[in-house]
Amino acid sequence: MPVNADAAGEADTSVPTEVDASEALPINELFHSLQGEGKLAGVPSTFVRTAGCNLRCWFCDSYHTSWEPTGAWRGVDDIVDAVAERPGDHVVLTGGEPTVHEASADLLDRLSARGYHTTVETNGTVFRDAAIDLASLSPKLASSTPTPDRPPVGGDADLDGWTERHEERRLDYDVLARYVETYPVQLKFVVTGPDDMPEIERVVDRLRETTSTPVRDADVLLMPEGTTRERLESTRRVVADLALEHGYRYTPRVHVDVWNDAPGT
Ligand SMILES: C[S@@+](CC[C@H](N)C(=O)[O-])C[C@H]1O[C@@H](n2cnc3c(N)ncnc32)[C@H](O)[C@@H]1O
Ligand SMILES: Nc1nc2[nH]cc(C(=O)O)c2c(=O)[nH]1
């Protein structure tokens, strides 16, 4: 079922009349894999991927949750049951942008009550109060903004005003600060090359000025841009060297290294 996220990316214009959006989520896919990114890379985890996003990165590796959102509405109970059918005790709620959906908070609370460790993968532009064990913030840099020269990979969607909308929305320091103050966090920047570093330093500095809660260099992770092994082949060495030079962490994309761009990994 297509999920026609509206301009706010809240995916509410297409909520079918029989669906209560406070108790259901549009699910693009649900699968078990190894966490591929960040501080918990390598941990077996069940991924719940919602459809709909309030941003449009040109490089989005989940095109069918952002540029052309597609998913089936499932009740929170049903999603919890589906997670329980998979092994392990770690759950990753991702998207799309899971925080645009009100019911994401309920899902996280229910999973946590069942003893799961919860990670939320978020662009950090919408705050949610929920049982989150790791807020995996991925603030979006200028190099993520789609333009006529940088159209979306993975499909032929029109820019349709998203250059401006993405640019306006991509950084909200008050929201980022609230996440830092409320949950254990990691800041996971997608790095396309050395030109991204000045902006990363500015974002980290300004976040540190916005909150008195420490943001340690060890909480800042540089992740190479790339949805295929071939692309990572050319980005990972550059990004690893940048992490060493700046004293930040490097995170691989384990799932891409292992399974390339196979679906459900
Ligand atoms: C698809 S996003 C969904 C969560 C949320 N919307 C966000 O952007 O953080 C999941 C993760 O993949 C990262 N990502 C998306 N496309 C990527 C690419 N081409 N290369 C590297 N990382 C990418 C995002 O930055 C984010 O950390
Ligand atoms: N294996 C694996 N690890 C991931 N970590 C974050 C992911 C995401 O898409 O949010 C992701 C993903 O799509 N696959």
Ligand code: SF4
């Ligand atoms: S914010 Fe996340 S889901 Fe949205 S377009 Fe960017 S990478 Fe894709």
Ligand SMILES: [Mg+2]
């Ligand atoms: Mg992914």
